[in-house]
Amino acid sequence: MYETDQETNLFLVKRAKKGSTEAFAELYEQIYIDLYRFALYTMGHKQDAEDAVSETVIAAYENLPQLRNEKAFHAWIFKILVNICNKKLRQKVERPIEERPEESEHPDYAQAYDVKNAFQELSEEEREIVGLTVFGGYTSLELGQMLGINSNTVRSKRSRALDKLSKKLKF
Structure with a gap:
């Protein structure tokens, strides 16, 4: 089963590199939740996390033809997300500390x-x-x-x- 998933992902990455928006959309659907969770915990705010994931997806889509190792797609897109989150955190202006939410x-x-x-x-x-x-x-x-x-x-x-x-x- 795992090999089949890997083969399917590799096939999707190759198709996406050739310009298939449908293949890229499938890859995005598979990884979105993990990207969002990472961004939310890194950024600390829902809107910042959503922005970081959006920027990541755009950057990944635009730069996908330059991806050398199709098997490394997930690591590659996470690295893009890490870089975007780190950049945003460095640029972030001080925000008032949010009060603890109601439990x-x-x-x-x-x-x-x-x-x-x-x-x-x-x-x-x-x-x-x-x-x-x-x-x-x-x-x-x-x-x-x-x-x-x-x-x-x-x-x-x-x-x-x-x-x-x-x-x-x-x-």
């Missing part, structure tokens, strides 16, 4: 809010490593290749970042 409608909302805030307190590199692991499903080896660092370094940085999150959340 009455969604009892798990407060916990999600705490997790999102703790995630925001990680360094840019830590957010990238944890986010791509959690939302992108990438291994240490894949992340090392994407980020240009040793896979053992990825593992140790991820471990430290998760320890920080754990301490902040007191799990």
Whole structure:
């Protein structure tokens, strides 16, 4: 089953590179939720996350013909998203701190809010490593290749970042 999915994705990427908007739309549908989750936790605001994902999709569509390794589409589009999120965070003007949302409608909302805030307190590199692991499903080896660092370094940085999150959340 996994090989079939990989083969299908590879076929879609090849078609999309040749200009098929339908193939690109299928690829986008498969990965949108993961992109959005990563962007939301990285950016911290729904609108900023939506903007980052939109910019990512546009950039990916425009630059798809330059993608050298079709098998690396998911890693490639996540790297675009990471770069866009980081750029937006650097450009972001100070915003007033939002008040804690009401917990009455969604009892798990407060916990999600705490997790999102703790995630925001990680360094840019830590957010990238944890986010791509959690939302992108990438291994240490894949992340090392994407980020240009040793896979053992990825593992140790991820471990430290998760320890920080754990301490902040007191799990």
